[in-house]
Amino acid sequence: MSVFQTDVHATLPRTIGGKGTELTIEEDGQTRTVLDACGGAAVAALGHGNERMIAKIQQAAGLPYILSHGLGSKHADDLAKYLVEQSPEGSFSSAVFLNSGSEANEAALKLSKQYFVEKNEPKRVNYISRHFSYHGSTLGVLSLGGFQSRRKPYADVLNTSNFHKVSTCFYYRGAKPGQTEEEYTQQLLDELDAKFQHLGPETVISFTCETVIGATLGCVPPTKGYIKGCRDICHKYGALFVLDEVMSGMGRCGTYHAWQHEMDEGPDLQPVAKVLGGGYVPLAAVLISPKVYNVFKSGSGHVVGHQTYQDHIFATSVGLELQKIIKEDQLVERSRFLGLKLEKMLKKALANNPNVGDIRGRGLFWDVEFVQDKETKKAFPRAVGFSTKVYKAGMKRGVHFLKGVGTVDSFEGDHIILSPPYTVSEEELTKIVDVLKASVEEAQGESL
Incomplete structure (x- = not known):
């Protein structure tokens, strides 16, 4: 095997095709289809093999490559304008395009620092x-x-002098017994304010958080008032507020931006990815507020740092087509509508299961967290591999889930994410939930 994959010992099923919500895989000499219940990592919003996307890719294949440092393109301009116009008025004024969520968050770090240089x-x-x-x-x-x-693995080379942490917003695991959601939210906001005071408010560049926590803890929505409260604290001290919507944004949570559930005004910077390219092209962006843009414009007028494939013509051309399909087919609204149905299905099927601790999410972004003890919320030991067992049982039954570990302490705590394409049918959602229920029961039989 020539690919240096994440698990160097694993022989993975080979994906040889895909259409709609199904993937065709080859394993042990056999070919079969599986229902894609996760869209990769919440990426494939339009599913696979969308005919309109294929036509666009074929048409865009003739576009040239340029270095956007010296030449501009209508394609990147059009996508940036489209994203600005699809957002609440005044939220953003521009965007820069990159290749991955990691790059987008790196760019946000640099832009926020240069903002204060300016x-x-x-x-x-x-x-x-x-x-x-x-x-x-x-x-x-x-x-x-x-x-x-x-x-x-990298702890001894990571920067701990300039990067500081506060508690995450995770009511299920973070709240004290008997603590109300309002009390818990205020505790977190007080902690953030205290961190500013400890560091010196005049020394803080930004506060960054995921609007809805993604793969690591599993689709954790913020408590009421938390996101707006964080924004207010940042602005009180003159710092920037950055919302990472790489996984949760672009309609995944039932609104175009996940923060639209929380407040009317957007963040200062917003990294997005995944559904921006929908798996058809590697594409990410940082959405930039007028406040940030105007400081650069009135300052040096120059953004320091540039990447070879920044604002890539082909990628932005394809990405714009995908975003237009999402709007024209009303798929954000569909994500919200089907998400409500999925929530009811999951809770009906699994809420009373003794090893299901929490069911949470928004839109078509849902998570089921597993526990060994429901009352104490004690997780299964990592060695049990509970979420892996659920995943394998699902694959055996023809449904592909996204499994995760680390909801308790980054190492232990199992969960399964459901983030199907926005084009998923209600019948397919029923199958996903039925298979998940059967897979959990099979994993219980092997683990208890």
């Missing part, structure tokens, strides 16, 4: 983020992130 505030050298967070796999955003199992 403002002549050299004391601002500190970033605040959250424990258990994940913002990408490059060293800069691993320093920003707080998911220890992904940081561990």
Whole structure:
């Protein structure tokens, strides 16, 4: 095997095709189809082999490559304008396009620092983020992130002097017994404010969080008032508020931006990816607020740092077509509508299962967290591999889930994410939930 894959010992099923919500895989000499219940990592919003996307890709294949440092393109301009116009008025004024969520979050780190260089505030050298967070796999955003199992091999080279952490917003595991959601939210906001005070408010560049926590903890929505409260604290001290919507944005949670559930005004910077290219092209972006844009415009007028494939003509051309399909087919609304149905199905099928601790999510972004003891919320030991057993049982039954580990401490705690294409049917959702229920029961039989 020539590919240096994540598990160097594994012989993975080979994906040889896909159409709609189904993938065709080859394993042990046999070919079969599986229902894609996760869209990769919440990526494939239109499913696979969309005819309109195929036609667009074929048409765009003739476009040239340019280095966008010296030449512009209508395609990147059009996509940036489209994203701005699809957002609440005044939220964003521009966008820069990259290739992955990691790159987008790295760019947000750099842009936020240069923002204060332009403002002549050299004391601002500190970033605040959250424990258990994940913002990408490059060293800069691993320093920003707080998911220890992904940081561990690189811990001695990560920056701990300029990157600081506060508690994440995870009511199911973070709240004290008897603590109301309102009390828990205020506790977190007080902690963030105290962190600003401890570091010196004039030294903080930004606070970054995921609007809805993604793969690491599993589709965790914020408590009421938390996101807006964080924004208010940042702006009180003159820092930037950055919302990472790489996984949760672009309609995945039932609104175009996940923060639209929480507040009317957007963040200062917003990294997005995944559904931006929908798996058809590698594509990410940082959406930039007028406040940030105007500081650059009135300052040096120059953004330091550029990448070879930034604002790529082919990728932005294809990405714009995908976003137009999402709007024209009303798929954000469909995500919201089907998400409500999926929530009811999951809770009916699994809420009373003794090893299901929590069912949470929004839109077509749902998670089932498994526990060994429902009352204490004690997780299965990692060695049990509970979520892996559920995943394998699902594949055996023809449904592909996204499995995760680390909901308790970055190392232990099992969960399964459901993030199907926005084009999924109600009948397919029923199958997904039925197979998940049977797969959980099979895993219980092997583990208890």
